[in-house]
Amino acid sequence: MSDLPHLPLTAVDTPADLRKAVMAWRRAGLKVGFVPTMGALHDGHISLVELALRHCDRVVASVFVNPAQFAPGEDFDAYPRTLETDAAKLAEAHCHLLYAPTARAMYPEGFALKVQVGGPSEGLETxxxxxxxxxxxxxxxxxxxxxxxxxxxFGEKDYQQLLVIRRLAADLDHGVAIIPGPVVREDDGLALSSRNVYLSQDERARAVRLNEILKDFAQALERGDDVATAQARALAKAANGFDGVDYVEARCAETLAELPAGPIDRPARVLGAVWLGKTRLIDNFAADPA
Amino acid sequence: MSDLPHLPLTAVDTPADLRKAVMAWRRAGLKVGFVPTMGALHDGHISLVELALRHCDRVVASVFVNPAQFAPGEDFDAYPRTLETDAAKLAEAHCHLLYAPTARAMYPEGFALKVQVGGPSEGLETxxxxxxxxxxxxxxxxxxxxxxxxxxxFGEKDYQQLLVIRRLAADLDHGVAIIPGPVVREDDGLALSSRNVYLSQDERARAVRLNEILKDFAQALERGDDVATAQARALAKAANGFDGVDYVEARCAETLAELPAGPIDRPARVLGAVWLGKTRLIDNFAADPA
Incomplete structure (x- = not known):
């Protein structure tokens, strides 16, 4: 939207410095976009920054590996941290501000808050x-x-998260429009993910099956196959191809409610979460009725 | 702060109209204060509006009897609703904007959010x-x-609520300064409350005991009495004077944590909740170490 030349990337690490920078833009009448990330940026994240730039004059990307969303035993410590490379990629993408707060700044002594969203958060990942x-x-x-x-x-790669955030922004009156960014994939269809770096060569070769199985599942629904039948078939293929399957399911695309029996009669989404060794992969596809 | 003449009271009932009004003030560089209420306004509420006016150029008061904070069987239906009188009182106090949303506007279809604050919310009212x-x-x-x-x-009458809101505003990064307003009392010391209208003549006469017992309790602590002894004495008096006692306790004034044994060694707060018939009264006093 802006005709100004691209500005160099500024980096801040405190809420106060962030506010100061954004305030100045707002006073100048500029529209501000935001792309929250956990860093370890790949082309999927960059596509979200580019999408934000198409809607706004200024874009803030945050990098924060949020301890509160990892359970004990999950990969919080192992999660890749690549802040310098992230900053370089954001600068190259013409992002205006990098916000990388410390855990102490986000969760100070005495922090006692929990925000819970029901509705689309029920089931699947939860x-x-x-x-x-x-x-x-x-x-x-x-x-x-x-x-x-x-x-x-927010990326559609984390489809359930996208719906939870949309609900959050509406219910908490943030006045923020939530824009979905399409999944970015490797040539063989594997969805880009910061966790793909965990995969061994053999696991990487097998990982491609997730998008193949889910795409077949979505196409079967679009052809008018019965939901339960198509789901059972996809689940059997996933059980065969992976070291573990958390879920492979079709849900209402709007609410993530379960679908009625029979062929789909509304926009649906097929979603899967599977394991290769110690790595958990998720992916999803749209399935629209004919 | 403003030298402008007092403006007449504007009333809005949707978030969109509210935003439009506040946005215009903000663009004009005016400082905005907020006094949330459940209506049934008395001089205690008006003192909060006056306090806000001393800090700000424009003041918004909301009137919303929030169903989410009443349990089934509590007095949500009976809670006094006096919107016209409230508007007149706010106008007389030179409040600038009355925001009185409907429950539907606050909790639209599909609403699925819950915000929880731990810390000061633990115990007492909870x-x-x-x-x-x-x-x-x-x-x-x-x-x-x-x-x-x-x-x-926020009024100190709901002292625990004041601390919960302060925690909320900090933890959720609202960027709002929370200003406490002192308790406003009748001539005999009874704290003003919208629920006082529930009291029969006999109950009203007995209600004065709550502030007397709590004030004695606070004075005993300030004299250096042992916390447990003073608390037991206050509790015995309350059990004698009321139809039921939920709690009569001294806590740390800052965190509402329990106090160590012995005389108080830090700013404390004595808090009480008692019953007269079907009416629940609360009150509190500061108790500072010598």
Whole structure:
């Protein structure tokens, strides 16, 4: 939207410095977009920044590996941290501000808040990571209040998270429009993920099956196959191809409610979470009725 | 702060109209204060509006009887609703904007949010009204995001609520300064409360005992009496004077943590909740070490 030349990337690490920078933009009448990330940026994240730039004059990207959304035993410590490379990629993408707060700045002594979103958070990820969406909703509610953006972009790769955030922004009256960014994939269809670096060469070769199985599942639904039949078939293939399957399911695309029996009669979404060794992969596809 | 003449009271009932009004003030560089209420306004509420006016150029008061903070069987239906009188009192106090949203506007279809604050919400009111502070925190978080005030004023009459809101505003990064307003009392010391209208003539006469017992309790602590001894004495007097006692306790004034044994060694607060017939009264006093 802006005709100004691209500015160099500024980096801040406190809510106060962030506010000062965003305030100045707002006073100048500029529209502000926000892309929250956990860093370890790949082309999927960059596509979200580019999407935000198409809607806004200024874009803030945050990098914060949020301890509150990892359970004990999950990969919080192992999660890749690559802040310098992240900053370089954001600068190259013409992002205007990098906000990388410390855990202490986000969760000071005495912190006692929990934000819970029901509705779309029920089932799927929550059955396997029960604290996950509380952690996500709490940190995103804080980030929205710190940044006060006009829009925020979230990737469809985390489809359930996208719906939870949309509910959060509406229910908490953030006044932020939530824009979904399409999944970015490797040539063989594997969805980009910061966790793909965990995969061995053999696991990487097998990982491609997740998007193949889910795409077949979505196409079967679009052809008019019965939901339960198509789901059982997809689940059997996933059980065969992976070291573990958390879920492979079709849900209502709008609410994530379970679908009625028979062929789909509304926009649906097929979602899967599977394991390769110690690595958990998720992916999803749209399935629209004919 | 403003030298402008007093403006007439404007009333709005949707978040969109509220935002438009506040936005215009903000663009004009005016400082905005907020006084959230459940209506049935008395001089205690008006003192909060006056306090806000001393800190700000423009003051918004909300009137919303929040269903989420009443449990089934509590007095949600009976709670006094006096919107016209409230508006007249606010206008007389030179409040600038009355925001009186409907329950539908605050909790639209599909609403799925809960904001929980731990820390100061533990014990006291929560032992007897377990859903109360979740309901308060959720609606206040929404109202803060709708109004986006610079400051908000909360009465010390609801002392535990004041500390919960202070924690909420800090933890959720609202950027709102929370200003406490002193308790306003009748000539005999009874704290003003919208629920005082429930009291029969006989109950009203007995109600004065609550502030007397708590004031004696606070004075005993200030004299250096042992906390447990003074508390037992106050509790015995309350059990004698009322139809039921939820709690009569001394706590740390800052955190509401329990106090160590012996005389107080830090600013304390004595708090009480008692019953007269079907009416529940609360009150509190400061007790500072010599």
């Amino acid at each position: 059955d396997f990571r029960p604290h996950f969406f509380d952690g996500v909703a709490t940190v995103v509610a804080k980030l929205f209040n710190q940044v006060r953006p006009d829009i925020a972009v | 032992d007897f009204r377990p859903h109360f502070f979740d309901g308060v925190a959720t609606v206040v978080a929404k109202l803060f995001n709708q109004v986006r005030p610079d400051i908000a004023v």
